[in-house]
Amino acid sequence: MATSSFSRGCFVFKPSAKKKKKKKTTVDLESYFTDGCEGAESSETRFKLCLDLWNKIKTETEDLQDELNRNILDSLLQFTRKCSSTRRHGNWASQMRASEIPTAALVLGVNVPDHDITFQSLSELLRCSVTPHVASLQAKECGALKHLMKRVLERLMDAVVDDEEEEEEEKEEVQHSGAPLHKSVHCSLRALCDWYSSKTKKSSCSSSGKKRSSSAVDEHQQPPVVIIFKDLEAFNPKVLQDFILICSRYLDRLPLMFIFGIATSPSTVQRMLPHSVSSLLCIELFQSLSCTQHLTTVIDKLILTHSFPFKLNGKVMQVLVSIFLYHDFSVRNFIKGLQLALLEHFHSQPLSSLCCRKKEAQIQLQQLSAGDLDRIRQLPSFNRFLKEQEQQEQDNLQTDDTYLKEVCQKLLKGLHKYHKNYYPVLRCLHTLTSSLPRYPLGKQIRELHLICLEKNVWESEEYQSAMKLLKMLAKDELISLLQKCAEVLQPVKSKKMKNAFVQLEELLDKFKQLNAAAELAPSVEEKLTCPVKNLQKKTDLFQLQKTLLEMNESRRAKRMSPFEVLRNEAVEFVDGLVKNHLSPPESKPLYEVCYYSSSATVRRHLNATPRTSIQAALSSPYCYIQNDSLKSEDGSVSNAAPDICIAHKLHLECGRLINLYDWLEAYSTVVSAAEGNDPDPDGSGKMDEVKHARFIRAVSELEFLGFIKATKKKTDHVARLTWGGC
Known part of the structure; x- marks a missing residue:
């Protein structure tokens, strides 16, 4: 009989094992800049500048992450290749027992939000150069053993995996509806072994027609199966123990390898696994770079450089560093905070259109509107600069827009020169003081940078203490530090820094010319020895008193050695550089163009309550x-x-x-x-x-x-x- 319905059956389809890709919800930054922001006439320009700097931060940090993780990732790749080669050439029993699973214990530190990037890079490298069979697991999706087995099979076999209960329910539903059976893989390691053997047979058959060496054939025929446990501490110990015991039974058919991501300590493995289970693992330890060193490198590349025009003032910098040190140790979150400050600066500051390179800033300055010029006149730093000028100069700056642009052009050049000289001198001062006892100016360069952002560093007691300690350094130690300072100043393309480098080279030449054996002048020695010879002669009380007074005066009038004079000259040279180039940025006119100062906004967004x-x-x-x-x-x-x-x-x-x-x-x-x-x-x-x-x-x-x-x-x-x- 004819029917008007589309179908008379009910068909059941299991969802795919692949994770559905989430649609990226990108914020429309352009509309954010144009809607409701002050200075909407320059919003398009500010948006482009912000987007360029945003992308620069992203690319720089990604390249830096790859560079810092290169050593640890190369070591892991070498470990997996070594274990795979040992198994293929039959040397497995000689180096480790056949029931031992090669395991890499990767200690990453407590900066858990940063671990995803590391494991993502590791997985890509393993798939490209070692094996296509890599599965990454997280504890939140592996609460029970069947869930763990299911995730492993799904990510390795790229197929739907059913356990027994689900399979029976599906069969009942399909039989009731009259639909054809939907093929799926049984949740067991035996199914994984069968799949792996079929894969290796296919690869061997496809490679048999090609002319290549037998070692290359073996390398592609039997790649290892790598399982990555991203957060080992969060896994259920009982589930992990059972899984390792099961895997050890199939090791002769399946070349398994484990990678444990550890956040705390390598002893976590012994704490979670009893000896009967841990003895089934051949563990090798790998230590990643500490998060504080990573942060220092990020700050050095993105903040302590004149090539990056956007800057943070002392309070905002302190908020971001405090969140890092006292909350999560996450460099990734620190970078997000930097991007948030960048976005807020270009959105809330209409004059941020001048926050770019020097040539571009000169062009943007000529295109400023009358409203933007009035905003320049209202800046606190420009008002301080205005009060220092004569009355006629003040009137011209207040009334003549063309003259104001000319003056602002000079001020912007001065601001760029200030940044070009500030960071090399900062590094020199850090080089000289970071090894002093008790670290009077901080051990990390970010600590010294925060001090310089807040006040005149040379007026602090810590700076005076550091200068006194520098005047007590030994010759070899002082020369070594000055040579490091010369290496910092040499590549800087600035007239003042070139002159400073020349003066520093002259000081180093003088140190080299000193004779270590001639620290005391002959005249001083004669003054000290002659009265002593006179004491051996027969004399009266008056003559003795006169001789002792002469000895005392000669000791007081003792001149400094040539090394001490030169050492004081070197310290005074460094002190002059600091006083000339390390003044706080708030003392410079138009600093608001480049510096973001709303620490309350950053704290409210990043350190929420x-x-x-x-x-x-x-x-x-x-x-x-x-x-x-x-x-x-x-x-x-x-x-x-x-x-x-x-x-x-x-x-x-x-x-x-x-x-x-x-x-x-x-x-x-x-x-x-x-x-x-x-x-x-x-x-x-x-x-x-x-x-x-x-x-x-x-x-x-x-x-x-x-x-x-x-x-x-x-x-x-x-x-x-x-x-x-x-």
Whole structure:
């Protein structure tokens, strides 16, 4: 019989094992710049500059990450190749037992957010140069052994994997619907072994027709199967133990290798695995670069350079460094904070169109509008510069726009020259003081940079202490430090730095010409020895007193040795460089163009307080939902507010213990008043089941957020965990 329906059967299809790629939600930065920002006439230019610097930060950090991880990744690749070669050539039993699984314990540190980038690079390198069979696992998706096995098979075989229970349910559904069976892979290592053997046979057959050496054939025929455990500490020890025991039984058929990602200490492996299991692993330890060294390199490449025009002031820099040191040790999050400051600077500062290279800044300066020139006149740094000028000069700068552009052109050149000289001198001062006892100016260059951003460093007690210690250095140590300073100054293309390099070279030549044996002048020696010879002669009391006074005066008048004179000259030379080039950037006119200074904005976005935000949302839902019916006064909550807001408001009016029935009655009264209904129209004392369910859900949400908890004192009560009233 004919039918109008499309189908008379029900077909069941299992979802693919591949993860669905999430659509990238990119923020429309251009609309962010054009909508609601000050100085909209230059928003397009600022957007382009911001995007260029954003991309530069991204590429620089990616290249830096690859460069820093190169040694550890090369070591891991060499380890996997060595283990694979040992297994292929039959030397496996001589170097390790046949039941041992080669395992690389990769200690990455506690900067967990940065681990994904490292493992991503490692997986790509392994797939390109060692083996196509690589599976990366996370603990959150491997709660049980069957889940762990399923994830391994799915990522290695690229197929749908079913366990027994799911397979039986699927068969029943398919038989009931009359649909054809959907092929899937059984969740076991035996299926993985069969798949691997079929893969290697195919590769050997395809390579048999090609002319190449037998070693190359073997290399492609039996690649290892690498399983990466990204966060070893988070895995269930029992699940991990069972998986290792199962894998050891199939090691003769499957060339397995493990890579453990460890955040804390290598002893984690012994703590999680008993000896009977850990003895099945042949573990080799690999130590990655510390996150603090990584941060130092990032700061050195992105912040302590004149080629990157965007700068951070001392407070913003301190916020980002503090979040790194006291919260997550994540260089990735530090870079995100830098990008946030970059975005906020170009959005909130209309004059940020001048935050670019010197030639581009000169062009942008000539295109400034009258409004932008008025903004320049209102800058605090420009006002300080204006007060230092004569009255006629002040009038010209206030009234003549063309003359203002000419002066600003000189000021921008001076700002770029300041940055070009600031960073080499900063590195020289750090080189000289980073090895001094107790590190008076800090051990890391970022600490010295923060001091220089906040005040005149030469006025601090720490600087004076450092200069005194420099005047006590030995000759070899001082010459070595000065040579390092010369290496810093030599490549800088600046007239002042070239002159400083020439003076430093002259000082080093003088040090080389000194004779270490002639530290005392002959005249000084004669003054010291002649009175002593006179004491051996027969003399009276008056003559003895006169001789002793001469000896005392000669000691006081002792001249410094040539090395001490030259050492003081070198320290004075460094002191002059510091005073000339390490003044704070806030002392320079137009510094606001390049420096972002809103530390409160960065702290609010990066170091959020969720508890305060949740309480504000529950107390004032109108600020978040933007519904006119939720407007209220005197801190009260509208009866049309969400259920959790009403329950939160009522719980603030209770004491330490809250009676759930009284709380429910009060909630029902408020909700019924909002709906315009009588809370108990029949007078039977029964409550609407829907309201009851809504109340239970609101209470459960408050318990989940930590506002209340269950108590054993009274069965129908809950304990309040917050202070104060409404």
